[in-house]
Amino acid sequence: MNQNSNDNNPPALDNRRDVLKRSLLLASAATAFPLVGNAFQASAAPAPLAPEIEPNQVILFQGDSITDAHRDRKRAGANDPAALGNGYPMFAAGGILASHPSANLKVYNRGISGNKVPDLDNRWEKDCIDLKPNVVSILIGVNDIWHKMAGRYDGTVETYRDGYAALIERTQKALPDTRIVVCEPFVLRCGAVKDDWFPEFDQRREAALEVADRFKLTVVPFQTMFDEAIKTTEPAYWAADGVHPTIAGHALMATKWREVVGI
Known part of the structure; x- marks a missing residue:
């Protein structure tokens, strides 16, 4: 039986590699497509929190x-x-x-x-x-x-x-x-x-x-x-x-x- 190059790699390792590839692709896409809402957003510092204020002012x-x-x-x-x-x-x-x-x-x-x-x-x-x-x-x-x-x-x-x-x-x-x-x-x-x-x-x-x-x-x-x-x-x-x-x-x-x- 012929073996391809992936036969030497355990299935778990292949899965981890797939996850890593997808993570890298997502990171690249987030940088390339800075959308808003629930879609990708450009890498940037998080918005600062509003200063504290006493209630009932x-x-x-x-x-x-x-x-x-x-x-x-x-x-x-x-x-x-x-x-x-x-x-x-x-x-x-x-x-x-x-x-x-x-x-x-x-x-x-x-x-x-x-x-x-x-x-x-x-x-x-x-x-x-x-x-x-x-x-x-x-x-x-x-x-x-x-x-x-x-x-x-x-x-x-x-x-x-x-x-x-x-x-x-x-x-x-x-x-x-x-x-x-x-x-x-x-x-x-x-x-x-x-x-x-x-x-x-x-x-x-x-x-x-x-x-x-x-x-x-x-x-x-x-x-x-x-x-x-x-x-x-x-x-x-x-x-x-x-x-x-x-x-x-x-x-x-x-x-x-x-x-x-x-x-």
């Missing part, structure tokens, strides 16, 4: 139209897509809630279009203090100059700085354990933003950073972020009118916010 976004982002003000509940609007608070809230599904977090948006620092102060008790946030994020400043340029407001850089500082002091007195996040005001040089916005806008932006430094607060560097983004992309891609972000601009803001705040 309340996170509040405050500001003007950039934060408001067409939210439905008739709906004031936490984690409600309509109440969160179409902007960076909604993007950030989605990521936060997805990262911490068991933490029972509550995310609110209380931004109101057209607001300046005095407007925040007038509604702060109801729209901040009463909510008892563990984290309150504030983005305010563009209307303080825009309305002045339009002749509807006469507040100076000093008015902005001192009013902002008083708002922080008020918050810390009422909510001593609350983490306050100051978002750097920003504009992009396109649309409504002309040369006559400067240098006063930069002075107001620096005033916000001065307040944050005085009270040792977390700063989300939105202007710095957009200055970097426009090195390779037209400003209007991120904010068509120079003030209100596009969907890409809002998404970029949410990513930066979560990166800096750490949640």
Whole structure:
């Protein structure tokens, strides 16, 4: 009887060799075909785990139209897509809630279009203090100059700085354990933003950073972020009118916010 070359190998060894071959083929395929879902996926470092967060935290976004982002003000509940609007608070809230599904977090948006620092102060008790946030994020400043340029407001850089500082002091007195996040005001040089916005806008932006430094607060560097983004992309891609972000601009803001705040 003729014998082939495999007759000299025990069946168990052949099986082990087959398993090894299949394993090598699978490994090669996984590298060659980086699909998603239940199929092959490219070799990469595993996604980092979300940072730990205390349960039952309340996170509040405050500001003007950039934060408001067409939210439905008739709906004031936490984690409600309509109440969160179409902007960076909604993007950030989605990521936060997805990262911490068991933490029972509550995310609110209380931004109101057209607001300046005095407007925040007038509604702060109801729209901040009463909510008892563990984290309150504030983005305010563009209307303080825009309305002045339009002749509807006469507040100076000093008015902005001192009013902002008083708002922080008020918050810390009422909510001593609350983490306050100051978002750097920003504009992009396109649309409504002309040369006559400067240098006063930069002075107001620096005033916000001065307040944050005085009270040792977390700063989300939105202007710095957009200055970097426009090195390779037209400003209007991120904010068509120079003030209100596009969907890409809002998404970029949410990513930066979560990166800096750490949640």
